[in-house]
Amino acid sequence: MTHGFQIAWHPRARLVLCALLFIASAAPANTDTAALNDLLGPRPQFSERDPNRVALGRLLFYDPVISGNRNISCATCHHPTLATGDGLSLGLGEGGIGLGQHRKLDPNNPPEQRIPRNAQALFNLGATSFTTFFHDGRLEADPSEPGGIRTPLGGDMVSGFESALSAQAMFPVLSPDEMAGHYSENPIAAAVRQGRLTGPDGAWALITQRATEIPAYRDALRDAVGDEREIGFADIANVIADFIAVEWRADNSPFDQALRGDTPLPAAAERGRRMFYGRANCASCHTGWLQTDQQFHSIGMPQLGPGKAARFESHSRDDGRLRVTGRAEDRYRFRTPSLRNVALTAPYGHAGAFATLEGVVRHHLDPVLSLTQFDPSQAVLPAGLEVSDWREWEDTSARAAIAQSIDIEPVDLSDDEVDDLIAFLHSLTDETWRARSAGVPESVPSGLPVDQ
Ligand code: HEC
Ligand code: HEC
Structure with missing residues (x-):
């Protein structure tokens, strides 16, 4: 394109166009990356963690001993070979056997239902800017709360968590479907069912006891805590958080390298980057270095699985953020996910x-159309459960309600532009985490089998 345009442009438009052409041709790529660096703000900060605590957290993360029936660890749903998720749409918790797509029902103890939400990846959660957890943000750092953390448990929680990331560990260990197991199966599940969470015979104390009965854990936790006080569940959670923060830091992707001025992005990814931060408007929600505003939006995602009903309800809806705030406008809103390593997850x-x-x-580009044309056969679900996964999906009024809630404007992109956008998303992959990480331990102090 040159200035030799022969169209009768409005003079002002012509001036603007000339100015834009001037900027595009004269400005070297590094001015552009400088502007993006400014837009993204300060780089994520990761605090130093004690290597001994990280090593201890690693063992606890992979050890099924902290689950009610000693049969599932954090890693079962957040496994490094599956990029810290489980590779499934909706996983199977307690009562499943095997990993990822090989996970199936234990015939002696089959789960009652699927886990209602996709297991999130655990990359970069140690960044100090990461303060909102879970798809609905029901756990948040909040300086106005005692302990600095807001959770649905209110005052009914143990204290001593060093961060919201560490407080997160309170949840999976108490969930009957995830790790605790069911009522009659073990004392932890019984305590949960009876509402005994805190106190010396509460569920968290029983879980702590499981670990401290094992000398290797007792000694290492004692070292981490000092001699002054008793070891509590928060101490276990704190070292697991240390481990997650160090093990899955992944902020050295080609995108980071390009923005540091080291290696420019390949041409397609560079075009995609401009699209992402420009016309496609992705960065209105996927903001900052980690590509998340940590806010809640409805993009009209198709709903499958059991949903999130309270015990006395029978629907299979997932109201998302509404369940946290109680506000009708938050129905179907979910947290904007970080897009780091998204190509792997x-x-x-x-x-x-x-x-x-x-x-x-493509769903983002025209969510209503995508919702109508969604192909349920793409869901990756372990077989064998006698459940209806598509109850909500098949209900046309439920689908219309989801479509109504959408907060996103359609964007018109060509196929080539979509390819560029995807090339950009690939440039957010930091492949170096595998080489840096400690990986799966061969064994754990309980002697229980480790998902490899
Ligand atoms: C049965 C599968 C399962 C197990 C076991 C499990 N998780 Fe998760 N994890 C999930 C699911 C599903 C979510 C999303 C839940 C939601 O949003 O409601 C999640 C969310 C998280 C998050 C929040 C991530 C984010 O971006 O907000 C962290 C951190 C986490 N899990 C760590 C752990 C730890 C630590 C353990 C062990 C103590 C554990 N998980 C055990 C399935 C599991
Ligand atoms: C209105 C805010 C908003 C905009 C604009 C937006 N997204 Fe999203 N995006 C979200 C939310 C919210 C989710 C998660 C929705 C859910 O789980 O129900 C999501 C999910 C994703 C996911 C899936 C990530 C995962 O881990 O599951 C990708 C990839 C993604 N967005 C890329 C994009 C791209 C590319 C664009 C621009 C074309 C874009 N987004 C624009 C809010 C937005």
């Missing part, structure tokens, strides 16, 4: 509806 969305990156990106 399929399936996508809070219920894992989309099997591919292209699928979920």
Whole structure:
């Protein structure tokens, strides 16, 4: 394109166009990256963690001993070979056997239902700017709360958590479907069912006891805590958080390298980057270095699985943020996910509806159409459960309500532009985490088998 345009442009438009052409041709790429550096703000900060605590947290993360029936660890749903998720749309918790797509029912102890949401990846959660957890943000750093953390448990929680990331560990260990098991199966599950969470015979104390009965854990936790006080559940949670923060830091992707001025992005990714921060408007929600505003939006994701009903309800809806705030406008809103390593973490969305990156990106471009044309066969679900996964999906009025809630404007992109956008998303992958990470331990102090 040159200045020799022969169209009768409005003079002002012509001036603007000339100015833009001037900027585009004269400005070297590094001015552009400088502007983006400014837009992204300060780089994520990661605090120093004690290597001994990290090593201890690693063992506890992979050890099924902290689950009610000693049969599932954090790693079962957040496994490094599955990019810290489980590779499934909706996983199977307690009562499943095996990993990822090989996970199946234990015939002696089959789970009652699927886990209602997609297991999130655990990359970069140690960044100090990461303060909102879970798909609905029900756990948040909040300086106005005692302990600095807001959770649905209110005052009914143990104290001593060093961060919201560490407080997060309170939840999976108490969930009957995730790790605790069911009522009659073990004392932890019984305590949960009876509402005994805190106190010396509460569920968290029983879980702590499971670990401290094992000398290797007792000694290492004692070292971490000092001699002054008793070891509590928060101490276990704190070292697990230390481990997650160090092990899955992943902020040295080609995108980071390009923005440091080291290596420019390949041409397609560079075009995609401009699209992402420009016309495609992705960065209105996927803001900052980690590509998340940590806010809640409805992008009209298809709903599958059991949903999130309270004990006395029978629907299979997932109201998302509404369940936290009680505000009607928050129905179907979910936290904007970070897009770091997103190319590795399929399936996508809070219920894992989309099997591919292209699928979920195209969904954003025209969510209502995508919702209508959604192909349920792409869901990755372990077989064998006698449940109806598509109750909510098949209910046309429920689908219309989801479509109504959408907060996102359609964007018109060509196929080539979509390819560029996907190339950009790939440039957010930091492959160096595998080489840096400690990986799966061969064994754990309890002697229980480790998912390899
Ligand atoms: C049965 C599978 C399962 C197990 C076991 C499990 N998780 Fe999760 N994890 C999930 C799911 C599903 C979510 C999303 C839940 C939601 O948003 O409601 C999640 C969310 C998280 C998050 C929040 C991530 C974010 O971006 O907000 C962290 C951190 C986490 N899990 C760590 C752990 C730790 C630590 C353990 C062990 C103590 C553990 N998980 C055990 C399935 C599991
Ligand atoms: C209105 C805010 C908003 C905008 C604009 C937006 N997104 Fe999203 N995005 C979200 C939310 C919210 C989710 C998660 C929805 C859910 O789980 O139900 C999401 C999910 C994703 C996912 C799946 C990530 C995962 O881990 O499951 C990808 C990839 C993605 N967005 C890329 C993009 C791209 C590319 C654009 C621009 C074309 C874009 N987004 C624009 C809010 C937005």
